[in-house]
Amino acid sequence: MSADYDRLFHSPDALRTVDEDQDRETPPAGRDSVAPPGAMVRPDAAPGMPVHPPGTQGATAPPPRQTEVTTQIPTTPGTMSPPLPDNGLMRMPQTHSPSGARHEASRSAPAPTPRPASPPLPSQHFADAGVDRRPAPQQAPTSAAAMGNHRAIDALSHVGVRSAVKLPPQRGWRHWLYLLTRINLGLSPDEMYEMDLHARIRRNARDSYQIGVFGLKGGVGKTAVTVALGSALSSIRGDRILAIDADPDGGNLADRAGRQSAATIADLLSDKELHRYNDIRAYTSMNSANLEVLSSEEYSAARREFNDEDWRAATEIVSRYYNLVLADCGAGLFQPGARGVLSTVSGLVIVASASIDGARQAAITMDWLRQNGYQDLLGRSCVVVNHVVPGKPNIDVDDLVQQFERHVAPGRVIVLPYDKHIAAGTEIQLDLLGKTFERRIVELAAALSDDFDRLERR
Known part of the structure; x- marks a missing residue:
């Protein structure tokens, strides 16, 4: 007990205050976390938590640091804000606990540190600044099967085109009016009907x-x-x-x-x-x-x-x-x-x-x-x-x-x-x-x- 007491109250880590611990950045958990020398890592243990070897089970674990919770700070559109970090996140302490070694010893074991969030997309930075820079939704490309095998040029053959010049009449009173006054009233209904008959006759015969x-x-x-x-x-x-x-x-x-x-x-x-x-x-x-x-x-x-x-x-x-x-x-x-x-x-x-x-x-x-x-x-x-x-x-x-x-x-x-x-x-x-x-x-x-x-x- 005396050895544990001395290490608890006389170790350099115990003399540090909570404020000093808050300034230290918690190392991210994951593959880059390294256990202290002499510690054994259990397969079922959380990442970054060392397990002491047998014989030191009764030793008291070092006082845990205060857990830091990271959150995203919204920014009001139109206000000036300091440059954001590369990951777009800022850390804020969750609670302010009393300082002192006595309170540090009574805390429970720290929870597993969550994995760092993936870097935000470029559109997230614009969202933080109040600017909507989201890319326009892209439509799925239309396949040839959905469009069909019809060519666009073939559809134009069914579109009516109005000629800017009228054909002069060839018979009837319209023809005589055109010869005398050069007033072109266009083809008569009978002439248009005859043109339609000729167009039908000129069909291609296979x-x-x-x-x-x-x-x-x-x-x-x-x-x-x-x-x-x-x-x-x-x-x-x-x-x-x-x-x-x-x-x-x-x-x-x-x-x-x-x-x-x-x-x-x-x-x-x-x-x-x-x-x-x-x-x-x-x-x-x-x-x-x-x-x-x-x-x-x-x-x-x-x-x-x-x-x-x-x-x-x-x-x-x-x-x-x-x-x-x-x-x-x-x-x-x-x-x-x-x-x-x-x-x-x-x-x-x-x-x-x-x-x-x-x-x-x-x-x-x-x-x-x-x-x-x-x-x-x-x-x-x-x-x-x-x-x-x-x-x-x-x-x-x-x-x-x-x-x-x-x-x-x-x-x-x-x-x-x-x-x-x-x-x-x-x-x-x-x-x-x-x-x-x-x-x-x-x-x-x-x-x-x-x-x-x-x-x-x-």
């Missing part, structure tokens, strides 16, 4: 798009519709369009379009040296609208009728050089040539006269297509009600149009008026057609062109 023209009754104007339709498509589109006479009963397609060559489809199929467009052009005739026509054999000189093999062989050759191929078919659907055309065409035109007999034949054609596996082709078909004789017909044409629109899409039933140029039976020229007849043919071409970009084909 591969070689084939269109068949059918009619169960003769004399309804199938050949005239084929020539007028092909001429309108060729003059508006400006690409290569071919019309083939697929009537096994001796059609007159070349005569109505303007015959220039005596060659026929049989001559084309017998030629084995067809490698260029000019090789095929030698067997076709071309009218003023740049529509080309491939005629069939004359009925008196033909040794057999036009069949499905002839059609497939001819289209296999010409499809490499022509964008659109039209077929002027006969009056029957059970003929081999008609079956061959139906197996390859992607569009169909059903021609009927403006009479009750012609309307029945058109209805039979639509029923036959539906019952024989051509339902999809019927959905891409157009019905033409043709006035082949002058005067008022013996049937309500408006009611007939409504009945046909129950089987085809609206806008695909076209009514052609009587035209003197067509009724003459001579070569058909697009410039000599009546304005109403020509407009209806353009509407027919636009309706068929709406299917050019459809996925289902044939």
